[in-house]
Amino acid sequence: MATAAPTTPAPGTGNASTRALLTTADTRRRLTDRAMTVVVSLAFAIALVPLISLAWTVVSNGIGRLSPYFLTVSMRGVFGGMDAGGIYHAIVGTVLVTGAAAVISVPIGIMAAVYLVEYGRGPLARAVTFFVDVMTGIPSIVAGLFAYALFAVFFGPGVRFGLVGAVALSVLMIPVVVRSCEEMLRLVPNELREASYALGVPKWLTVVKVVLRTAVGGIVTGVMLAVARVIGETAPLLVTVGVIDSINTNVFEGRMMTLPVYVFRQYAQGLVPCTEGATDCIATVNIDRAWAAALTLILIVMALNLLARLVARWFAPKAGH
Amino acid sequence: MAQRIDIKDLDVYYGSFRAVADVGMTIEPRSITALIGPSGCGKSTFLRTLNRMHEVIPGARVQGTVLMDGVDLYGSGVDPVAVRRQVGMVFQRPNPFPTMSIAENVLAGVKLNNRRISKGDANDLVESSLRGANLWNEVKDRLDRPGSSLSGGQQQRLCIARAIAVKPQVLLMDEPCSALDPISTLAIEDLMAELKDDYTIVIVTHNMQQAARVSDRTAFFTIEGTGKPGRLVEMDDTRTMFSTPTQQATEDYISGRFG
Amino acid sequence: MSSSTPRLVRTAQSDPVPPAADRADPTGPADAAGPTTPRTTPNENGDPGRTGTRARPDVAGRLFAMTATGAGATILVVLAAVAVFLVLRAWPAMTASAEELSEGIQWFPEGQTLLGFVGPLIFGTVLAAVIALVIAVPLAVGIALFTSHYAPRRIASGLGYVVDLLAAIPSVVYGLWGVVWLAPRLYPVWTWLADNLGWIPLFAGPASQPPRTVMTVGVVLAVMILPIITAVSREVFLQTPRLHEEAALALGATRWEMVRMAVLPFGRSGLISASMLGLGRALGETMAVLMILSPGFTYAFELLQAGRHQTIAANIANQFPEANPLGVSTLIATGLALFVITLAVNMAARWVVSRRKDFSGAN
Numbered sequence: 001m002a003t004a005a006p007t008t009p010a011p012g013t014g015n016a017s018t019r020a021l022l023t024t025a026d027t028r029r030r031l032t033d034r035a036m037t038v039v040v041s042l043a044f045a046i047a048l049v050p051l052i053s054l055a056w057t058v059v060s061n062g063i064g065r066l067s068p069y070f071l072t073v074s075m076r077g078v079f080g081g082m083d084a085g086g087i088y089h090a091i092v093g094t095v096l097v098t099g100a101a102a103v104i105s106v107p108i109g110i111m112a113a114v115y116l117v118e119y120g121r122g123p124l125a126r127a128v129t130f131f132v133d134v135m136t137g138i139p140s141i142v143a144g145l146f147a148y149a150l151f152a153v154f155f156g157p158g159v160r161f162g163l164v165g166a167v168a169l170s171v172l173m174i175p176v177v178v179r180s181c182e183e184m185l186r187l188v189p190n191e192l193r194e195a196s197y198a199l200g201v202p203k204w205l206t207v208v209k210v211v212l213r214t215a216v217g218g219i220v221t222g223v224m225l226a227v228a229r230v231i232g233e234t235a236p237l238l239v240t241v242g243v244i245d246s247i248n249t250n251v252f253e254g255r256m257m258t259l260p261v262y263v264f265r266q267y268a269q270g271l272v273p274c275t276e277g278a279t280d281c282i283a284t285v286n287i288d289r290a291w292a293a294a295l296t297l298i299l300i301v302m303a304l305n306l307l308a309r310l311v312a313r314w315f316a317p318k319a320g321h
Numbered sequence: 322m323a324q325r326i327d328i329k330d331l332d333v334y335y336g337s338f339r340a341v342a343d344v345g346m347t348i349e350p351r352s353i354t355a356l357i358g359p360s361g362c363g364k365s366t367f368l369r370t371l372n373r374m375h376e377v378i379p380g381a382r383v384q385g386t387v388l389m390d391g392v393d394l395y396g397s398g399v400d401p402v403a404v405r406r407q408v409g410m411v412f413q414r415p416n417p418f419p420t421m422s423i424a425e426n427v428l429a430g431v432k433l434n435n436r437r438i439s440k441g442d443a444n445d446l447v448e449s450s451l452r453g454a455n456l457w458n459e460v461k462d463r464l465d466r467p468g469s470s471l472s473g474g475q476q477q478r479l480c481i482a483r484a485i486a487v488k489p490q491v492l493l494m495d496e497p498c499s500a501l502d503p504i505s506t507l508a509i510e511d512l513m514a515e516l517k518d519d520y521t522i523v524i525v526t527h528n529m530q531q532a533a534r535v536s537d538r539t540a541f542f543t544i545e546g547t548g549k550p551g552r553l554v555e556m557d558d559t560r561t562m563f564s565t566p567t568q569q570a571t572e573d574y575i576s577g578r579f580g
Numbered sequence: 581m582s583s584s585t586p587r588l589v590r591t592a593q594s595d596p597v598p599p600a601a602d603r604a605d606p607t608g609p610a611d612a613a614g615p616t617t618p619r620t621t622p623n624e625n626g627d628p629g630r631t632g633t634r635a636r637p638d639v640a641g642r643l644f645a646m647t648a649t650g651a652g653a654t655i656l657v658v659l660a661a662v663a664v665f666l667v668l669r670a671w672p673a674m675t676a677s678a679e680e681l682s683e684g685i686q687w688f689p690e691g692q693t694l695l696g697f698v699g700p701l702i703f704g705t706v707l708a709a710v711i712a713l714v715i716a717v718p719l720a721v722g723i724a725l726f727t728s729h730y731a732p733r734r735i736a737s738g739l740g741y742v743v744d745l746l747a748a749i750p751s752v753v754y755g756l757w758g759v760v761w762l763a764p765r766l767y768p769v770w771t772w773l774a775d776n777l778g779w780i781p782l783f784a785g786p787a788s789q790p791p792r793t794v795m796t797v798g799v800v801l802a803v804m805i806l807p808i809i810t811a812v813s814r815e816v817f818l819q820t821p822r823l824h825e826e827a828a829l830a831l832g833a834t835r836w837e838m839v840r841m842a843v844l845p846f847g848r849s850g851l852i853s854a855s856m857l858g859l860g861r862a863l864g865e866t867m868a869v870l871m872i873l874s875p876g877f878t879y880a881f882e883l884l885q886a887g888r889h890q891t892i893a894a895n896i897a898n899q900f901p902e903a904n905p906l907g908v909s910t911l912i913a914t915g916l917a918l919f920v921i922t923l924a925v926n927m928a929a930r931w932v933v934s935r936r937k938d939f940s941g942a943n
Binding site: 139 | 654726751835864
């Protein structure tokens with residue numbers, strides 16, 4: 001299509017040229033548009049490949065060994081290619097370490113969010129906002145090293161127990177909690193605060209009884225998503241909590257097994273060299289356990305995500321009023 | 322390069338909701354046609370069907386015919402992209418591209434079709450379009466500044482320059498002055514009077530003085546109630562419409578008894 | 581925090597009825613840790629708002645405000661503590677001579693300084709992250725555009741959620757998947773690359789089998805950072821003002837031209853910061869690299885050959901459990917380098933975002 005203006009056609013006679021103007025789209029442009037539509041859709045299709053294949057491999061490889069037995073025993077006394085052992089100790093460890101991390105980071109995170117939304121002014125608030133974002137980017141292994149370095153000062157080198165891992169996870173978790181809580185608190189309409197002030201309620205009570213109360217659904221959701229994010233962390237726990245085969249319920253002493261570390265540990269042990277004709281020896285038992293534990297881990301993470309979204313939905317209408 | 326538009330039995334739907342019903346009118350070339358009526362009566366929706374911009378809204382569709390010089394804009398083989406090139410549009414709020422300079426804004430539409438426009442031609446086109454929009458003298462020294470650095474009225478004239486740079490047949494204006502101050506409004510109205518020598522102009526306006534001042538013909542739309550479609554009540558020469566309308570509803574609206 | 585703690589103790593004491601104030605302090609562990617400061621003098625005690633009942637809400641309010649401020653300050657303290665403790669523990673290795681290092685640490689390369697040891701690791705870390713970025717960014721832009729401007733609106737948000745699911749999967753699972761499922765399927769691709777594009781030094785053959793190479797790691801990292809880049813760019817694309825999109829369409833732009841004219845320029849700085857966030861993630865990723873890459877300590881550009889590269893994070897996770905004190909110190913020194921690099925990348929990303937706020941406010 002030419003850009004030069006056609007000579008003005010008299011009304012009625014210009015029908016053909018008008019039709020030409022309205023129908024002849026530039027082929028190159030139209031093709032580019034079509035091609036880009038295909039490319040963009042293809043990009044999405046490509047993203048589905050890892051998602052589907054990952055779900056498929058984890059489920060198909062993991063389902064075989066996943067059983068009530070697997071969930072309720074530890075690896076104590078399990079060696080070689082024995083068709084035995086489970087992840088109970090790892091689940092206990094994950095729950096305790098992640099729980100401790102949540103106990104540390106949730107109050108700090110919520111109060112920091114309250115500070116940013118309700119009290120924060122001036123350079124300190126700007127610095128906190130900025131460094132919360134920066135903190136989101138700390139590599140998980142660095143968080144692990146930090147926790148190790150911190151505790152090594154007091155307990156000497158080689159320190160390994162649950163709380164060290166919980167501190168490492170807190171470093172990763174706090175910024176996530178702050179971010180999501182901040183977002184939720186900012187959603188609380190100012191009218192509510194003003195209505196409360198107008199009744200003579202002091203600011204701090206307004207924050208506790210009105211703002212936090214209104215945003216509680218969002219806060220719970222945010223905390224659960226933060227837990228879901230750190231529950232799969234492996235590297236920081238590898239350097240701070242270590243590995244062990246039996247159950248340890250004391251986060252203040254002794255190594256603990258955690259689910260993600262268990263997955264890695266089993267994978268790293270590789271194939272078992274079974275002797276010819278051995279009855280109680282499965283060569284691939286370690287990797288099988290790794291898959292089953294990975295499946296359990298994914299199920300836990302997905303359940304947390306789903307639950308978080310459900311909580312958000314339950315609370316949503318109330319928060320809207 | 323101005324075309325007559327004939328609209329016959331036009332219905333506009335959003336999903337299953339009929340927003341505009343049964344519109345028929347003729348828009349004369351080289352004239353200004355004003356569309357007036359109360360809020361929500363479908364005049365903006367109707368305007369957007371003239372260059373198929375309503376298709377941007379999901380679920381929007383039309384029935385009926387819109388003939389531009391005898392060619393149905395909704396006929397088979399007609400390309401909406403080509404239609405919009407022939408039927409330019411200026412929006413309620415000025416919308417220059419914020420990341421482009423003034424000159425780039427003017428050339429934005431042209432560059433789509435003609436990637437390798439020579440520098441001299443481009444400069445000429447920028448100047449002629451900005452002169453056409455009565456903006457040249459104000460911005461000629463800062464063509465490489467961002468378009469958003471201009472005042473609201475200047476931005477709107479920049480948008481008009483951008484629209485006429487692609488040399489359309491028809492120019493649609495959707496309440497082009499509603500976000501502007503009175504002086505900028507006057508500048509745009511003067512500009513419209515000049516532009517009608519070359520273009521067919523259709524303008525939606527809430528301001529009846531504006532319709533009376535600038536337009537040659539006026540169409541009055543109204544709506545019977547919420548949930549009902551907007552309809553064209555009557556259309557005539559502006560002078561006739563504002564002095565002796567045939568319909569009671571028109572007279573009520575114009576004299577301020579309704580709407 | 582240190583300034584707020586003593587005052588907190590003071591007010592609680594000065595108040596005749598403290599329970600309310602106590603309950604208003606959910607961050608107990610954070611603040612209660614420091615009542616080591618000397619108790620208050622009676623003079624300060626009797627000073628503010630001692631007029632009976634009217635003082636109480638004020639005290640509680642101040643307490644609450646201080647707790648909140650303290651929690652905010654904790655963030656800064658933690659970040660500073662990360663830097664301080666890493667430097668503290670890395671110090672022995674940073675001050676040790678080359679001989680001490682190679683004698684004291686079993687896996688330390690002979691005659692190498694600490695800097696000479698960290699160099700190839702930084703190179704490998706950056707290389708893997710850059711490969712991931714080169715693969716992930718175009719894909720993420722495509723996915724984000726698909727969900728923001730191409731997919732039918734009714735299913736668009738659902739599709740966005742599907743991509744978010746990728747972000748929820750733990751990295752160790754990605755490692756497992758990468759080694760067992762993806763790597764064997766990538767091998768033919770790498771062989772083809774080495775055979776047909778081997779004249780480009782990057783793809784020089786022979787492609788290693790099993791493909792425990794930096795290229796495979798790059799692909800897995802790309803999958804892992806895809807969700808974050810996609811999510812951020814989708815948000816930015818969705819924020820494109822409708823006015824700008826309509827302006828482009830009204831000029832006769834096709835959908836793709838509209839995207840190029842209005843959506844991409846508007847979202848460019850958002851896209852840059854999203855990519856940098858992704859880069860930060862890829863730099864620090866440990867498990868997938870640890871499980872897939874066959875390590876080596878060289879400055880090699882041959883992406884398809886195994887045993888040439890290693891990343892800082894994977895090296896730490898690999899050596900840490902068995903390392904002696906000097907070895908741990910060396911590893912922490914490398915971790916410090918990683919911390920500084922990711923900090924720089926993230927701060928740059930934030931800076932781009934904050935700049936964007938300045939000029940998008942114009943409209």
